[in-house]
Amino acid sequence: MKLFELARADDSGQAIAAGAKATTAQQGADIRFIAGGTNLVDYMKLNVETPKKLVDINHLPYDKIEVLPDGGLSIGAVVRNSDLAYHPIVRKNYAVLSEALLSGASPQLRNMATTAGNLLQRTRCMYFRDTAMPCNKREPGSGCAAITGVNRSLAILGTSEHCIASNPSDMNVAMAALEATIHIRGTKGEHSVPIGDFHLLPGNTPHRETVLEPGDLITHVTLPPPAPGSRSLYLKLRDRASFEFALASAAVVVTVAGGKITRARVALGGVGTKPWRSPEAEAELTGQSATPAVFQKAAAAALRDAKPQSQNGFKVELAKRCLAHALKLVTQTA
Amino acid sequence: MSDQGKTPEDPKAEAHSGSEFGRTTRRTFLSRLGMVGLLASAGPIGSTLGEQSHTDPAQSPDLENTVPVTLRVNGKKYDVRIDPRTTLLDCLREHLHLTGSKKGCDHGQCGACTLHINGRRVNSCLCLAAMYQGDEITTIEGLGHPENLHPMQEAFVSHDAYQCGYCTSGQIMSAVALLNEPCGPEEAEVKEFMSGNICRCGAYQNIVAAVQSVRQTTSKEKPA
Numbered sequence: 001m002k003l004f005e006l007a008r009a010d011d012s013g014q015a016i017a018a019g020a021k022a023t024t025a026q027q028g029a030d031i032r033f034i035a036g037g038t039n040l041v042d043y044m045k046l047n048v049e050t051p052k053k054l055v056d057i058n059h060l061p062y063d064k065i066e067v068l069p070d071g072g073l074s075i076g077a078v079v080r081n082s083d084l085a086y087h088p089i090v091r092k093n094y095a096v097l098s099e100a101l102l103s104g105a106s107p108q109l110r111n112m113a114t115t116a117g118n119l120l121q122r123t124r125c126m127y128f129r130d131t132a133m134p135c136n137k138r139e140p141g142s143g144c145a146a147i148t149g150v151n152r153s154l155a156i157l158g159t160s161e162h163c164i165a166s167n168p169s170d171m172n173v174a175m176a177a178l179e180a181t182i183h184i185r186g187t188k189g190e191h192s193v194p195i196g197d198f199h200l201l202p203g204n205t206p207h208r209e210t211v212l213e214p215g216d217l218i219t220h221v222t223l224p225p226p227a228p229g230s231r232s233l234y235l236k237l238r239d240r241a242s243f244e245f246a247l248a249s250a251a252v253v254v255t256v257a258g259g260k261i262t263r264a265r266v267a268l269g270g271v272g273t274k275p276w277r278s279p280e281a282e283a284e285l286t287g288q289s290a291t292p293a294v295f296q297k298a299a300a301a302a303l304r305d306a307k308p309q310s311q312n313g314f315k316v317e318l319a320k321r322c323l324a325h326a327l328k329l330v331t332q333t334a
Numbered sequence: 335m336s337d338q339g340k341t342p343e344d345p346k347a348e349a350h351s352g353s354e355f356g357r358t359t360r361r362t363f364l365s366r367l368g369m370v371g372l373l374a375s376a377g378p379i380g381s382t383l384g385e386q387s388h389t390d391p392a393q394s395p396d397l398e399n400t401v402p403v404t405l406r407v408n409g410k411k412y413d414v415r416i417d418p419r420t421t422l423l424d425c426l427r428e429h430l431h432l433t434g435s436k437k438g439c440d441h442g443q444c445g446a447c448t449l450h451i452n453g454r455r456v457n458s459c460l461c462l463a464a465m466y467q468g469d470e471i472t473t474i475e476g477l478g479h480p481e482n483l484h485p486m487q488e489a490f491v492s493h494d495a496y497q498c499g500y501c502t503s504g505q506i507m508s509a510v511a512l513l514n515e516p517c518g519p520e521e522a523e524v525k526e527f528m529s530g531n532i533c534r535c536g537a538y539q540n541i542v543a544a545v546q547s548v549r550q551t552t553s554k555e556k557p558a
Contacts, residue, residue, distance in 0.1 A: 106530025
């Protein structure tokens with residue numbers, strides 16, 4: 001691990017002023033905010049992240065989960081994954097989020113990991129993790145060793161010729177289906193970004209993963225009120241039953257009324273370079289009956305643009321079945 | 335080497351040993367054994383190494399890039415100067431000489447370093463020690479004593495819930511935390527809640543049995 005200076009921010013102004021001195025945005029930057037540290041310290045030990053300064057934001061007042069006047073939910077940036085997953089309102093109104101969080105990592109890690117940290121969680125691509133290998137995300141212009149290498153676990157949606165790294169987060173997938181909004185405070189004041197616009201596709205700049213600018217501090221995330229009559233679910237498929245990243249996962253939020261699907265929100269995990277919302281699947285579902293044929297059509301639409309690599313072609317079918325099964329489970333009458 | 339003649343039976347040795355329980359630990363026993371071996375076999379080289387072992391550069395107060403850190407561990411306050419890169423696990427083991435928390439993978443994947451911060455279990459290998467000042471840190475050393483074991487420690491012994499023992503302190507710290515977590519009554523739930531602790535000997539069946547035995551006893555003791 002490279003030597004760094006550790007500072008503690010007692011208010012958001014201190015954190016923003018410190019972060020604004022960085023030359024790039026948060027991920028991979030020379031000045032990093034640290035909260036749970038589960039992802040960052042891991043990558044610092046591997047010299048994948050080499051910040052010169054860490055700003056501890058654990059003491060900022062962003063540790064609350066609050067119901068909003070409109071019936072939505074506000075989730076502070078440093079709320080721990082376990083506290084969010086077990087919050088009674090999250091379990092009741094946003095089951096997909098609770099299930100996604102509890103399917104990720106281990107109880108110890110969930111006690112440390114935070115909402116904002118999870119939004120910024122970096123890929124598990126083994127070439128990104130190994131500084132001896134080329135990686136355009138870690139070292140722009142060095143090439144992508146994954147495209148010609150071991151790519152079984154990597155992305156099939158949203159890839160480019162420069163990067164095929166998958167976004168590892170489960171929480172992000174649920175947040176995408178719930179249409180979360182990320183609230184940011186920075187040097188120019190406050191602004192908010194819908195989660196669909198927060199993560200960037202790799203394109204030819206895979207080192208840029210989010211819209212965050214130097215100094216930008218995520219303060220909280222808001223969820224809209226639950227859609228009336230909707231049910232939600234997270235289904236995760238992986239190599240082992242626990243403590244493992246998704247090969248494919250599906251977050252679904254569906255309302256069925258009068259035998260028809262009146263509203264559907266679908267996002268996929270484990271297959272995309274970012275949390276993968278699928279408006280194509282949603283369009284196939286809306287107005288249709290909740291039948292296996294409709295689910296399969298929606299799943300086919302979601303994977304239509306999939307570009308499998310040499311070892312992960314199985315993910316196309318796996319993701320389709322994952323989504324179709326999630327839709328079946330969420331529309332089953334109890 | 336001045337304490338070479340001390341034995342666990344010597345009450346004076348216990349009082350000055352500086353270890354939590356005033357006993358010769360496996361670690362001190364092994365390091366003394368190693369030292370004796372070196373001195374016996376290596377002559378001048380051995381004594382050079384022996385001399386070096388008394389100097390812990392990490393303890394030096396004027397070492398560059400260190401920061402003063404105060405930690406509360408098992409109810410005791412510790413003041414140390416550490417490099418900011420020092421993880422809580424390394425700080426405990428190398429600076430405070432609390433070696434009950436183990437280093438397995440050092441990347442949050444195995445759970446051997448599990449301990450409690452403010453009553454919640456975490457992977458101490460991913461905690462930077464300087465960030466946990468003011469928090470209440472509990473390690474396996476603070477859980478029970480050999481003469482007065484925590485019920486979970488007792489259950490691990492009686493259920494033979496280990497083989498080599500390396501993962502055991504982490505397993506026990508996770509298992510104790512689990513008692514206050516929303517874990518369902520089934521074995522499958524316990525397995526899921528214990529999935530952050532890997533046992534390469536594969537003592538899982540007995541670990542689950544030990545955890546369940548404590549949960550059953552605890553739930554019987556609680557008024558319905």
